[in-house]
Amino acid sequence: MAVYLFYFLIFPGLLFMAVAGALLSWYDRKITARVQFRKGPPLLQPFYDFFKLLLVKETILPKHGSRSVFLIAPLLGVFGATMAGLFILLPLFGIETGFRGDVIVIFYLLTLPSFSYIIGSLASGNPLAAVGASREMKLIISYELTFLLVVAAVIMKSGQQFDMNSIIETQQTGRPFIGSISGVLLFVAGVFCIQAKLALVPFDMPEAETELASGIYIEYSGPPYAMIKLAKQIMFFILPAFLVAILLNGMNPGINIVWFILKILGVVLLLTLIRNTNPRLKIKQASGFFLIWMNLLVVVAIVLIAFGL
Amino acid sequence: MGFKDYCFRKSLWVFHFGGASCNNCDIEILDCLTPRHDLERFGILLVGSIRHADVLLVNGSINRRDKDRLLELYRQAPKPILVVAIGACGCTGGIFAEGNTFAGPVDKIIPVDAYIPGCPPKPEAIISGIVKLAGKK
Numbered sequence A: 001m002a003v004y005l006f007y008f009l010i011f012p013g014l015l016f017m018a019v020a021g022a023l024l025s026w027y028d029r030k031i032t033a034r035v036q037f038r039k040g041p042p043l044l045q046p047f048y049d050f051f052k053l054l055l056v057k058e059t060i061l062p063k064h065g066s067r068s069v070f071l072i073a074p075l076l077g078v079f080g081a082t083m084a085g086l087f088i089l090l091p092l093f094g095i096e097t098g099f100r101g102d103v104i105v106i107f108y109l110l111t112l113p114s115f116s117y118i119i120g121s122l123a124s125g126n127p128l129a130a131v132g133a134s135r136e137m138k139l140i141i142s143y144e145l146t147f148l149l150v151v152a153a154v155i156m157k158s159g160q161q162f163d164m165n166s167i168i169e170t171q172q173t174g175r176p177f178i179g180s181i182s183g184v185l186l187f188v189a190g191v192f193c194i195q196a197k198l199a200l201v202p203f204d205m206p207e208a209e210t211e212l213a214s215g216i217y218i219e220y221s222g223p224p225y226a227m228i229k230l231a232k233q234i235m236f237f238i239l240p241a242f243l244v245a246i247l248l249n250g251m252n253p254g255i256n257i258v259w260f261i262l263k264i265l266g267v268v269l270l271l272t273l274i275r276n277t278n279p280r281l282k283i284k285q286a287s288g289f290f291l292i293w294m295n296l297l298v299v300v301a302i303v304l305i306a307f308g309l
Numbered sequence B: 001m002g003f004k005d006y007c008f009r010k011s012l013w014v015f016h017f018g019g020a021s022c023n024n025c026d027i028e029i030l031d032c033l034t035p036r037h038d039l040e041r042f043g044i045l046l047v048g049s050i051r052h053a054d055v056l057l058v059n060g061s062i063n064r065r066d067k068d069r070l071l072e073l074y075r076q077a078p079k080p081i082l083v084v085a086i087g088a089c090g091c092t093g094g095i096f097a098e099g100n101t102f103a104g105p106v107d108k109i110i111p112v113d114a115y116i117p118g119c120p121p122k123p124e125a126i127i128s129g130i131v132k133l134a135g136k137k
């Protein structure tokens, strides 16, 4: 029992993921700054932001709407992100093997943060938050099918294996899935799904700073907002880790940990560059992009897998 | 300076309230965020919602209509919040001080923590003001 608590709270759970996510979000901001020829924030900036929100700022509760749901939703988000991260990282680091079918569980847990943002923003009773929440819902409907197809294709490619551990092992004994045409197609679709899940720029219409004034997060202040930041940072680490695990060979023990870190940094670099070189899409365009083009891409990849490519 | 205070000074998120200004001060504030001046290296971000703000930047003269909105914003902001009055208009009323609709400089309405005079102040002056604010105890 105690060992599971340790897994959940410290390594590779909450604490480790929070620190890794904070460092990655600094990396993201620094790259953004360099792309725009700026100097960028100092290394510890995400920690300053987090502790400021958590310790210094006051919490303001909305006058209309449900206060308890408003406050519980961010905790639900952190919990979902941590649980999903746990199921991803335990097999990835080779600590525990997981169980049969945990890929499906991970898939559902990964949507929990987005749902918690929707619940929280609707509970705040703010009209702009409601617009943001409706956009987030449409976005989830658009990308979720693509993401599920990517996971299904990976399961098919690994020879009908439903657990993370065997998917990673199949790649380590054979070769990484990305080393084939279908793998490349899946990687492209996966990167766009992650971009939408993290609500980064081409798909950031739920937040839309300029028109909705941070949309779904508009009413949050102080510690609850810190929890939302925490959930977002954890997602920023575990989603690239998930992609690395299912397509890029996971992590070999020993010195290969450096190689693993480089893979994560590479995926995040890709996300950051996409976010810095694109304008925000309309929700209709995003739906069309996922429902037609990305699904088509993954279906092509599945057909290729059936032919063994 | 305690740990809490240190984190606060290192991560000031700014909400910009433009009163009835002549629009020059707004442009100079935006200049601070451009690559040349880059306020993000001090951890300063421009946020869209007053709920996330730590600093309320007020520029332009405050007329009778703005007054209610400014008060409302100040009430809605999570404390602690720092208020910075920018430009001659924000500090004293400037060329609008004798105007018919003028409702008093910012510090007659809400408490102000820093004044940055100039018409408009240069981005360098704004940055120096904010850095001083961040170092102030």
Ligand code: SF4
Pocket (backbone or CB within 6 Å): B020, B021, B022, B023, B024, B025, B059, B060, B061, B086, B087, B088, B089, B090, B094, B095, B118, B119, B120, B121
């Ligand atoms: S201080 Fe000068 S530049 Fe700024 S808003 Fe007033 S008149 Fe315009």
